[in-house]
Structures are given as C-alpha cells and as structure tokens.
Amino acid sequence: MAKADIKELRERFNALREARQPFVSEWRNLRDYIAPDCGQFDVSEKRPDDRWEKILDPSASDAADVLAAGMLGGMTSPARPWFQLSTSSPELDEMVDEFSDAVKELKVDNILAFLELALAIKQWLSDVTTSMQMIFARSNLYESLHSLYYELGVFGTGCIVVEPSPEKVVQFHLLTIGEYYIATNHEGRVDTLYREVFMTAQQMVDKFGYDKVSNAVRKAYDGNRRQQGFKVIHAIEPRTLRDDEKIDQENMPWRSVYFEYSADAPHQGLLLEEGFNHFPGLCPRWKVRGRNVYGFGPGAKALPTVRSLQGETLDKSYGVGYQTRPPLLVPAILQDQGADWAPGGIVYVNGPSAEKQVTQAINASFNLEHVRADIADARSQINEFFFKDLFLMIAGTQRYGRTAFEVEKLEKEKMMLLGPVLESLHTDLLNPLIDVTFDIMVANGLVPPAPETLAGMDLSVSYVSILAQAQKAVGVDASDRFINTIGAVNQAFPNANVADILDADKLARKYADQLGVDPSLLRTDEQIEAIRGERVAQQQAMQQMAQAQQMASVAKDMSQVQQDSGTGMLQALQGY
Numbered sequence: 001m002a003k004a005d006i007k008e009l010r011e012r013f014n015a016l017r018e019a020r021q022p023f024v025s026e027w028r029n030l031r032d033y034i035a036p037d038c039g040q041f042d043v044s045e046k047r048p049d050d051r052w053e054k055i056l057d058p059s060a061s062d063a064a065d066v067l068a069a070g071m072l073g074g075m076t077s078p079a080r081p082w083f084q085l086s087t088s089s090p091e092l093d094e095m096v097d098e099f100s101d102a103v104k105e106l107k108v109d110n111i112l113a114f115l116e117l118a119l120a121i122k123q124w125l126s127d128v129t130t131s132m133q134m135i136f137a138r139s140n141l142y143e144s145l146h147s148l149y150y151e152l153g154v155f156g157t158g159c160i161v162v163e164p165s166p167e168k169v170v171q172f173h174l175l176t177i178g179e180y181y182i183a184t185n186h187e188g189r190v191d192t193l194y195r196e197v198f199m200t201a202q203q204m205v206d207k208f209g210y211d212k213v214s215n216a217v218r219k220a221y222d223g224n225r226r227q228q229g230f231k232v233i234h235a236i237e238p239r240t241l242r243d244d245e246k247i248d249q250e251n252m253p254w255r256s257v258y259f260e261y262s263a264d265a266p267h268q269g270l271l272l273e274e275g276f277n278h279f280p281g282l283c284p285r286w287k288v289r290g291r292n293v294y295g296f297g298p299g300a301k302a303l304p305t306v307r308s309l310q311g312e313t314l315d316k317s318y319g320v321g322y323q324t325r326p327p328l329l330v331p332a333i334l335q336d337q338g339a340d341w342a343p344g345g346i347v348y349v350n351g352p353s354a355e356k357q358v359t360q361a362i363n364a365s366f367n368l369e370h371v372r373a374d375i376a377d378a379r380s381q382i383n384e385f386f387f388k389d390l391f392l393m394i395a396g397t398q399r400y401g402r403t404a405f406e407v408e409k410l411e412k413e414k415m416m417l418l419g420p421v422l423e424s425l426h427t428d429l430l431n432p433l434i435d436v437t438f439d440i441m442v443a444n445g446l447v448p449p450a451p452e453t454l455a456g457m458d459l460s461v462s463y464v465s466i467l468a469q470a471q472k473a474v475g476v477d478a479s480d481r482f483i484n485t486i487g488a489v490n491q492a493f494p495n496a497n498v499a500d501i502l503d504a505d506k507l508a509r510k511y512a513d514q515l516g517v518d519p520s521l522l523r524t525d526e527q528i529e530a531i532r533g534e535r536v537a538q539q540q541a542m543q544q545m546a547q548a549q550q551m552a553s554v555a556k557d558m559s560q561v562q563q564d565s566g567t568g569m570l571q572a573l574q575g576y
Contacts, residue, residue, distance in 0.1 A: 004257045006268035009235050013194050013261075016181035023294050027155055027177050030299045033306050034060045035154045041178035056313040059379045060299075060306045063386035067298065068150035070391020074467040075425065078142045082465040083434065085129045087121065087457060120451045125459075128447055132437055135169045135446075141433075144172040148429075151177055152286050153386060156297035159193070160282040161236075162436045170440055182283050184293055185238075190428065192237040193281035197258075202226035208271040214260050231261050232271065236281055249275040256280070278436045284429040286421055302385040309378040316371045387418065419471055426463060434461055 024041060031039035036051035055061065076082050136142070144160050152158040155177045165171035175195055183192035201220040204213050210221070220228040239255040252275025260269040285295025383389060438459070441447050486502060505528070523531070 003270060004255065004259075004273050006257075006259050006270050009233070009257060009259060010261070010269075012237075013181070013233055013235070016183060016192075016194055019183075019293065020181055024178070026300065026303070029307075030154050030303060031177070033303065033310065034064060034299055035150070038151055038154065038176050039178045040176050054310065056310045056317070057375070057379075059309065060302055060382050060386070063302075063383050063388045064150055064154050064299065066388045066391050067153040067386045068146055070387070071149035071153075072142065072146045074391065075422070075463075075465050076142070076145055076430070077465065078137060080465075081129075081133065082463060082468075083129070083430065084462045084464055085125045085132075085434075086460050086462055087125070087454065121454060124448065124450055124454070128438075128441075131446060132434070132441065135437065135441070139165070139168045139170050140172050141170075144174045147174050148282075148284075152284060152295075153297050154299035156286045156295035156300055157182075158282075158284055161193070161195075162280045162282060162433065162440075164440050164443070169444060169446065170437055182281075182293055183237075188288070190281065190283040190285075190293075191279055193279075193283060194236075195234050197232045197234055198229050199232050200227050200229055204230060204232065204271070208258065212271050214262050214269065216262060217260075232258055233261055234258050236276070236279070239275065249273070251275065252277055254279050276436075277439050279432065280436055282429050282432055282436075284425050287424075298385040298387070302382050305378050305381050305385075309375065309382070312371055312375050312378065316368060316375065319368055319371065390418070418467070422467055422471060426468075430463065431461060 148158040159175040161173045180195040185191045201217045235257045242251040254276040256274040258271040286297035
C-alpha cells in the first residue's frame with residue numbers, strides 16, 4: 001500500500017483552515033467574554049495573564065460551569081450506570097416474548113436450551129458492560145467529558161481523541177477550540193479531524209525518530225536547542241485506498257498521519273502513519289445550522305446579552321463610584337499639603353476663603369435600581385440559555401433522590417428543548433466512544449469469548465442516565481390520559497367493554513421503561529404465566545369446593561325434607 005501523499009494532506013489542511021475561518025471571530029469573542037481559559041487559535045500562542053479583564057460579571061462563565069457539571073451528572077455520571085450493552089435482536093434482549101419465533105430464528109430445539117442460551121448472552125453482555133465501566137473509571141474519561149461539555153455549551157463544538165493506553169487501556173486527549181479542524185461525510189457525521197500540535201525537537205525525535213524529522217528539527221536537536229518548538233499536523237480521515245482482506249496498520253478503515261508542515265522535511269514531511277478500525281475522534285456538536293460543519297450552542301445565543309451585561313456592570317460601578325467617591329475640585333495651594341481624602345478624613349485649609357475649599361466636581365444623581373433590574377434580567381436570560389435551573393435540579397436529583405420522572409415533570413418544557421441535543425450526543429459522542437473502547441478492549445484481549453449465537457451480530461447500546469430516562473418519561477402523560485379516558489368511557493358505557501382494547505401487560509412494561517424502573521425488578525413472562533396459572537388453579541379449586549359445599553348443603557336439605565315428609569305421613573297414618 002502506498003504511503004500517504006503529504007502534498008495532498010497539506011492541501012486538504014489548507015482547505016479545512018479556510019473553511020473554518022468564518023467561525024474564528026465568534027469563537028474569540030466567546031473565549032474573551034465567557035471562557036478565557038479555553039481556545040488555542042495559534043499553536044505558539046501564549047495565554048495572557050489579563051485574559052479575565054473583559055469579564056466584569058462572570059454569570060455566563062458560572063452558568064457554563066453548571067451546564068458542564070449537569071451534563072456530566074445527567075448523561076455520563078461516574079457515580080451511577082449510564083449505559084447498557086445489548087444485542088441487536090429484540091428476541092434476545094426481551095428474553096423471549098414469543099418462544100416460537102425465537103426458537104425458529106435461533107434454530108434451538110427446545111425452550112429450555114433457548115433460555116440457557118439467552119442467560120449466557122445476558123451474562124456476557126453484563127460482564128462486558130461492567131469491564132467497560134471499570135476501564136472508564138480508571139481512565140481520564142470523566143475529567144475529559146466535563147471539559148468537553150463546557151466547550152460544547154460555550155462554543156457549540158467539542159472534540160476528544162481516543163487512543164490506546166498500555167496502562168489504562170484507553171486514554172482521552174481533549175482538544176480545545178481553535179486547535180482542530182473537522183469535516184463531515186455525506187450523512188453529516190464528522191469523519192475527518194486535523195489538528196495542529198506544537199512539539200519540541202526532543203519530543204519529535206522521541207516519538208518519530210531522528211531519521212524522520214526535518215533538517216530544522218535535527219539542527220535544533222543537535223545544537224542543544226531541544227526545547228525549541230515546531231508545528232506538526234495530525235490528520236485522521238477515512239482511508240480511500242486499502243485492501244479489505246488485510247488488517248495491518250496501512251489497511252485499516254481510518255488512517256492517522258503525522259507530518260511536518262515545513263517543506264524541507266524528508267519523505268515529504270511524513271513522520272508517522274497508523275490506522276484505526278473506528279474513527280477515534282469524538283466531535284459532537286450542540287446544534288448544527290444547515291450544512292455548516294461546526295455547531296453552535298447556548299454560548300452563541302447568550303453572547304449579545306453577555307456583552308451587554310459587562311457594559312451595564314461597568315455603568316453600575318461608575319454610578320456607585322460617582323456617589324461614593326466623586327471627583328473633587330482641589331485648590332492648587334493644597335497640592336503639597338498632606339490630606340486624608342478617605343471617609344472621615346481631615347483636610348487642612350489655610351483660611352476660610354472659598355477658593356481654598358474642596359468642592360465636588362460632579363454632583364451625579366445616579367438611580368442604581370434601574371441598572372440593577374437590567375442586570376438581573378440579563379443574568380436570568382443567560383441562565384435560561386444555559387439551562388442552569390434544569391441542571392441544578394439534576395444535581396439535586398443525585399443528592400435528594402428525585403427520580404427522572406420528577407425531573408421531567410418539573411422541567412418538562414426544557415427537557416423537550418434538550419431532547420434533540422441529547423439524541424445528537426448519543427449518536428455523535430457516546431456511541432462512537434463505546435465502539436472505539438470496545439475495539440481497543442478486543443485488541444487487548446479484555447473481552448471474554450462471546451456465545452456462538454452472537455458471532456457476526458452487531459451490539460447496540462441503551463442509555464439509562466437521568467436525562468435519558470427523563471426523555472422517556474415524556475410519554476407517561478399520554479399513557480395517563482389514555483388510561484383515565486378508558487376508565488371514564490368504561491364507566492359511562494359499561495356494556496361497551498372498551499377496556500378490552502388495552503393490553504395491560506404491555507402497558508405495564510412500557511410504563512416501567514418510561515419511568516426508568518430497573519428491569520430486574522420485573523418478572524419474566526414465564527414467571528407471570530406460572531403465577532397466573534397457580535391463581536387460576538386456586539380459583540378453580542375454590543370454585544369446586546364451593547360447588548361441593550353447595551351440593552352437600554342441597555343434599556342435606558333434601559334429606560331433611562324427605563325425613564320431614566316421612567314423619568308427616570307416619571303421623572297422618574297413625575291418626576287415620
């Protein structure tokens with residue numbers, strides 16, 4: 001397989017940089033007014049010490065922090081399970097609702113064998129899920145996700161690169177806004193990631209080898225300037241030319257290429273070429289407008305209000321200053337005399353003449369109430385943009401034991417607005433995260449042998465986080481209204497028997513799923529059938545006993561009637 005064409009990669013990089021340019025101005029403003037610690041628009045750029053000087057009111061920064069913490073706790077909490085692996089077969093996942101179809105599909109001869117197989121599959125899925133959760137807990141995933149959610153909320157786009165780790169199985173590298181470039185495929189999914197990396201001569205020689213680096217890097221390395229920095233481009237994109245029958249680095253579906261941007265490098269600047277079975281870039285977007293590649297988030301909507309808030313905060317500080325420490329007119333004669341201008345201080349004046357008295361230069365009458373009201377309104381709008389009240393409620397859910405259904409009830413409108421974002425994050429962030437991690441686990445022999453039935457079958461993921469369950473709970477209201485309507489109609493028209501339309505078992509299971517009830521608390525269809533069979537048998541036995549008692553009572557009554565009738569006839573004969 002031919003090596004990567006570095007000239008082509010440079011041209012692609014330049015095209016991606018040009019396509020990203022219209023977004024940079026907005027990102028810089030978002031960084032300056034909301035997230036000064038984020039953003040790297042030049043690999044050699046140093047973060048200034050005065051980066052917080054434009055933020056006079058940090059309400060937006062605080063709201064973004066709350067959003068990030070709420071997303072972490074609500075979607076991917078390290079303190080509770082947030083995903084479950086399952087098969088792509090509903091028959092296996094639901095433990096055989098219809099035995100005949102399942103047995104026919106899986107070619108199992110009897111029900112007992114199928115149940116044993118289903119149990120083995122469930123156990124395997126549970127073991128793999130537990131192993132993956134432990135790997136995530138040992139890695140830097142949750143720290144990286146917290147920062148990713150922050151950038152996602154502020155800039156609308158986030159990026160993490162997943163790489164294998166010999167110590168922790170997987171390692172996550174967070175990229176801040178400005179240091180990466182992305183492109184999408186025909187489905188609108190991000191499948192290309194270029195990033196600029198600032199590496200020292202020492203780091204480049206250690207990672208790529210002395211013979212691979214450019215003459216400039218070698219000169220710095222040999223000249224005892226090993227900490228001198230150089231720009232390296234890392235490109236991850238689909239490999240268009242490959243041999244599907246080979247599984248080596250140069251024939252994997254995605255290629256990973258490091259190259260120097262300078263033209264004097266050997267091998268056209270190629271430093272390292274690797275491959276991936278899955279795209280290792282996790283690049284979610286909050287929302288995407290039209291055919292844009294980069295997303296927009298709450299930060300973009302809040303930016304005008306945030307900038308206005310800084311101006312009003314400055315006005316308020318001026319107003320307070322004018323009233324508490326107004327500018328003064330001081331006679332020139334007092335210039336060299338000691339004076340204490342603090343509240344309660346003493347200023348000495350020679351003589352009572354007016355020209356030697358200190359007077360207020362501006363008699364500012366400033367109504368601070370109007371400014372405070374505008375500031376409070378701006379803060380409220382910013383909090384709404386960042387869903388602050390909703391995410392504070394989710395944080396309280398962890399503390400006070402609220403259910404996902406209660407969260408949905410209290411903030412139903414916001415949950416509906418957040419629904420498309422959650423679906424997008426499941427597709428663009430969490431699904432690829434689990435796919436890549438599973439692939440790395442398989443490569444490291446950390447996945448136990450799967451049952452033969454799963455050979456060639458894709459796995460699927462179900463999410464059980466607070467936010468995912470709250471989204472499901474949106475359908476509970478419709479179920480409640482339907483049940484109440486059925487009850488009212490059945491009571492008004494008892495002969496119609498409209499309740500017969502309702503499958504109570506399916507309703508109960510659907511209701512439990514919407515409320516986020518643990519499936520292990522629900523009985524299987526077989527257990528329910530056995531319980532109902534026992535109940536029917538008991539009812540039949542009771543009915544038979546009741547019938548026997550009734551028949552015995554009738555027989556006794558007839559015997560008594562016959563006895564009374566015989567006694568009466570005897571008395572009649574005796575009287576005769």
